[in-house]
Amino acid sequence: xxxxxDSSQLLxxxxxxYMFSTLLYVAVLVFKASKLGSVxxxxxxxxxxxxxxxxxxxxxxxxxMGIGHAPLTNMYESVVFFAWTIIALYLFIEWKFKIRIIGxxxxxxxxxxxxxxxxxxxxxxxxxxxxxxxxxxxxIAHVVTCFIGYAAFAVAAALGIMYVIKNxxxxxxxxxxxxxxxxxxxxxxxxxxxxxxxxxxxxxxxxTGAIWANSAWGTYWSWxxxxxxxxxxxxxxxxxxxxxxxxxxxxxxxxxxxxxxxxSVLFTYYGVNFLLSGLHxxxxx
Amino acid sequence: MKLFDxxxxxxxxxxxxxxTLCSLAVxxxxxxxIPQGKPYSFYIDNYGAKTAQxxxxxxxxxxxxxxxxxxxxxxxxxNLIICSIDRLPAVLRIITADNLAMSTERIxxxxxxxxxxxxxxxxxxxxxxxxxxxxxxxxxxxxEDRNELYFGQKHRWxxxxxxxxxxxxxxxxxxxxxxxxxxxxxxxxxxxxxSTEQAYAAKDSSPIALGFEIRCDSFTxxxxxxxxxxxxxxxxxxxxxxxxxxxxxxxxxxxxxxxGITFYQASYEAYRxxxxxxxxxxTGQSKRFVLPFQQQTTWDDQNLQFGVxxxxxxxxxAVRSKIWFKLGENPATVVWLADNTSTSISSGGKEYNLxxxxxxxxxxxxxxxxxxxxxxxxxxxxMIGLYMAFFLTHKRIWLxxxxxxxGVTLYLSxxxxxxxxxxxxxxxxxxRLVDQAFELRL
Numbered sequence: 001x002x003x004x005x006d007s008s009q010l011l012x013x014x015x016x017x018y019m020f021s022t023l024l025y026v027a028v029l030v031f032k033a034s035k036l037g038s039v040x041x042x043x044x045x046x047x048x049x050x051x052x053x054x055x056x057x058x059x060x061x062x063x064x065m066g067i068g069h070a071p072l073t074n075m076y077e078s079v080v081f082f083a084w085t086i087i088a089l090y091l092f093i094e095w096k097f098k099i100r101i102i103g104x105x106x107x108x109x110x111x112x113x114x115x116x117x118x119x120x121x122x123x124x125x126x127x128x129x130x131x132x133x134x135x136x137x138x139x140i141a142h143v144v145t146c147f148i149g150y151a152a153f154a155v156a157a158a159l160g161i162m163y164v165i166k167n168x169x170x171x172x173x174x175x176x177x178x179x180x181x182x183x184x185x186x187x188x189x190x191x192x193x194x195x196x197x198x199x200x201x202x203x204x205x206x207x208t209g210a211i212w213a214n215s216a217w218g219t220y221w222s223w224x225x226x227x228x229x230x231x232x233x234x235x236x237x238x239x240x241x242x243x244x245x246x247x248x249x250x251x252x253x254x255x256x257x258x259x260x261x262x263x264s265v266l267f268t269y270y271g272v273n274f275l276l277s278g279l280h281x282x283x284x285x
Numbered sequence: 286m287k288l289f290d291x292x293x294x295x296x297x298x299x300x301x302x303x304x305t306l307c308s309l310a311v312x313x314x315x316x317x318x319i320p321q322g323k324p325y326s327f328y329i330d331n332y333g334a335k336t337a338q339x340x341x342x343x344x345x346x347x348x349x350x351x352x353x354x355x356x357x358x359x360x361x362x363x364n365l366i367i368c369s370i371d372r373l374p375a376v377l378r379i380i381t382a383d384n385l386a387m388s389t390e391r392i393x394x395x396x397x398x399x400x401x402x403x404x405x406x407x408x409x410x411x412x413x414x415x416x417x418x419x420x421x422x423x424x425x426x427x428x429e430d431r432n433e434l435y436f437g438q439k440h441r442w443x444x445x446x447x448x449x450x451x452x453x454x455x456x457x458x459x460x461x462x463x464x465x466x467x468x469x470x471x472x473x474x475x476x477x478x479x480s481t482e483q484a485y486a487a488k489d490s491s492p493i494a495l496g497f498e499i500r501c502d503s504f505t506x507x508x509x510x511x512x513x514x515x516x517x518x519x520x521x522x523x524x525x526x527x528x529x530x531x532x533x534x535x536x537x538x539x540x541x542x543x544x545g546i547t548f549y550q551a552s553y554e555a556y557r558x559x560x561x562x563x564x565x566x567x568t569g570q571s572k573r574f575v576l577p578f579q580q581q582t583t584w585d586d587q588n589l590q591f592g593v594x595x596x597x598x599x600x601x602x603a604v605r606s607k608i609w610f611k612l613g614e615n616p617a618t619v620v621w622l623a624d625n626t627s628t629s630i631s632s633g634g635k636e637y638n639l640x641x642x643x644x645x646x647x648x649x650x651x652x653x654x655x656x657x658x659x660x661x662x663x664x665x666x667x668m669i670g671l672y673m674a675f676f677l678t679h680k681r682i683w684l685x686x687x688x689x690x691x692g693v694t695l696y697l698s699x700x701x702x703x704x705x706x707x708x709x710x711x712x713x714x715x716x717r718l719v720d721q722a723f724e725l726r727l
Contacts, residue, residue: 001383011574054645067509105547124511128511128513129509129511129515130536131513131514132514132516132536132537132550132623133537133538134538135538138538146293156413166716189706196675199670199671200671200675203667203668203671205669207667207668208663210660210663212538212660214654214657215538215539215540216538216549217549217551217650217655218540218547218549218650218651218652219470219652220657220660221461223316223321223349225317228313228316228317229314229317231313232313232314233312234307235307235309235310235313236310239303239306239307239310242299242302242303242306243303244406246299247299247300248304271353272317276317277320
């Protein structure tokens with residue numbers, strides 16, 4: 001008997017593995033069980049590898065169906081990729097800065113994204129063929145750069161939430177869970193680094209989108225709601241970086257901006273497709 | 286001069302930049318919620334007559350081209366230009382500074398500073414400049430009496446990264462302005478086998494002379510099994526005074542450009558006409574006809590009568606067509622032919638090859654934009670500037686060797702313009718290298 005898994009099974013499992021990752025990291029946080037930390041990391045890394053296999057398999061399956069394309073072309077595929085990028089970025093940050101607690105705040109984003117992808121009735125999971133406008137190499141460049149940016153902003157928001165919690169607990173001087181959170185200057189530095197990272201990739205995402213639009217329709221910018229909202233998000237983080245650099249804004253303000261910036265990201269990513277009309281309504285099917 | 290100073294201070298302020306960016310962000314949101322570019326009646330229907338008039342006065346229906354929005358962009362540009370003029374000279378001075386002129390007091394006062402004291406004949410002293418070089422620092426040296434000052438730095442030009450980012454925004458704006466004034470956007474529908482010498486402006490449908498002729502030789506549309514469009518392909522020819530100058534098959538994402546004007550495959554229209562090609566197999570004679578649906582046509586030379594008498598269609602698309610074909614007084618042949626395929630017909634001892642295809646018009650977006658390359662250059666500059674501003678740091682290292690009667694005092698100092706933690710690690714490594722050179726195990 002041959003055991004063969006297809007991409008939808010691997011991606012379906014991923015929702016649950018990321019949920020378990022979240023629980024592990026939260027346990028590390030709540031019970032101060034640092035020994036569980038390495039279990040959480042290893043488990044999350046394995047879950048990420050399974051998701052990678054699922055995405056790669058979906059790519060292969062599309063070719064087997066005769067409609068081969070990168071799995072980045074509809075809402076389902078983009079949400080799955082979003083979750084994948086968040087975990088990839090989070091694991092990198094955990095490896096580089098050796099702070100595991102961030103996992104309790106970052107992995108929920110990936111879990112919620114996968115849960116939405118798997119269980120929402122609004123978005124279709126089938127591998128569907130590409131309409132002519134989407135048949136371009138720019139598709140991969142544009143979607144990948146945008147989502148790396150979005151994932152970085154998600155992690156920045158997670159760090160922002162941690163900052164707010166930590167700051168409030170320091171004001172109240174009680175021994176709480178917040179005590180295990182990293183020191184405020186460390187969180188502030190990480191928020192800054194992830195926002196900068198996100199800003200650079202969002203810039204690349206907007207630029208690749210413009211170049212693609214020009215090769216498809218002869219206009220690199222048409223103030224389409226999606227384009228405009230990506231610019232609004234770009235303005236938001238540009239303002240935040242300027243306020244921090246030159247006005248010396250304190251950590252609490254930056255933490256709130258990191259959280260609100262992500263609201264703008266969510267509207268750019270999701271709200272535009274479902275609440276407004278325009279060229280990017282591909283997302284809503 | 287006070288007014289000038291006040292104005293200058295206003296335009297160099299970051300507060301102005303933050304205000305302008307905020308205004309641009311908030312007003313941009315408005316333009317995504319209130320639909321753009323609709324006819325006046327749309328706003329009356331959806332928002333009421335009074336609000337529609339209010340919108341009209343503020344140019345809300347076309348707000349991204351409105352005087353006030355462009356004014357905000359102009360304000361931002363002025364802010365960027367004046368900020369850069371104001372701050373760039375100081376930055377250039379730091380970049381080109383003679384760091385060997387640094388006084389010993391300042392070297393000793395730096396945040397990153399470490400001191401060693403060794404006898405003058407210590408063997409480790411000789412290899413110090415080489416040690417710095419091996420660690421990746423090309424140094425310059427200044428000697429005074431028996432004292433030596435070595436200096437090395439990296440990525441000093443990264444300090445202009447932020448100015449390159451700001452410049453790139455201005456370059457993009459200039460590219461957009463050039464494109465707006467020297468270019469155009471329009472569209473045109475060209476039926477198969479026909480040509481045109483003009484396109485129609487997107488703004489007001491006024492005709493735009495192309496300066497050459499463009500002909501659609503054929504258009505095909507393929508569909509997936511589920512009925513979704515798979516591919517639109519047009520075979521286009523450019524002619525000037527009936528001379529063929531360019532021929533290209535275009536599809537979506539793969540346009541044709543000639544003399545600065547680009548034609549993009551955008552849409553199509555299905556006609557209720559057919560293109561029939563008939564070839565006499567014996568003589569090789571061939572002719573192409575445009576057949577309106579259910580209308581009989583003749584090829585007099587060949588004594589042929591034919592027509593499309595029925596079609597099986599999926600929406601606008603003819604999947605198969607029923608062709609009626611009669612040679613002279615011979616009995617007529619009736620054959621079902623799948624769209625855009627060929628078949629052989631024998632009649633009255635002659636053999637014909639028949640190809641039938643539904644006739645389409647190709648829908649092309651036509652655009653001329655002399656500024657687009659400047660916009661792309663601006664985009665490239667922005668990525669380079671962002672990389673320089675955020676990933677490269679201006680790092681400086683001084684090694685000062687002071688010789689006097691008591692021996693040698695060595696100072697290692699460093700400075701960085703950002704990312705202090707990373708520089709602290711780098712500085713520690715250099716300290717350890719010097720420790721090793723003096724064989725100090727700490």
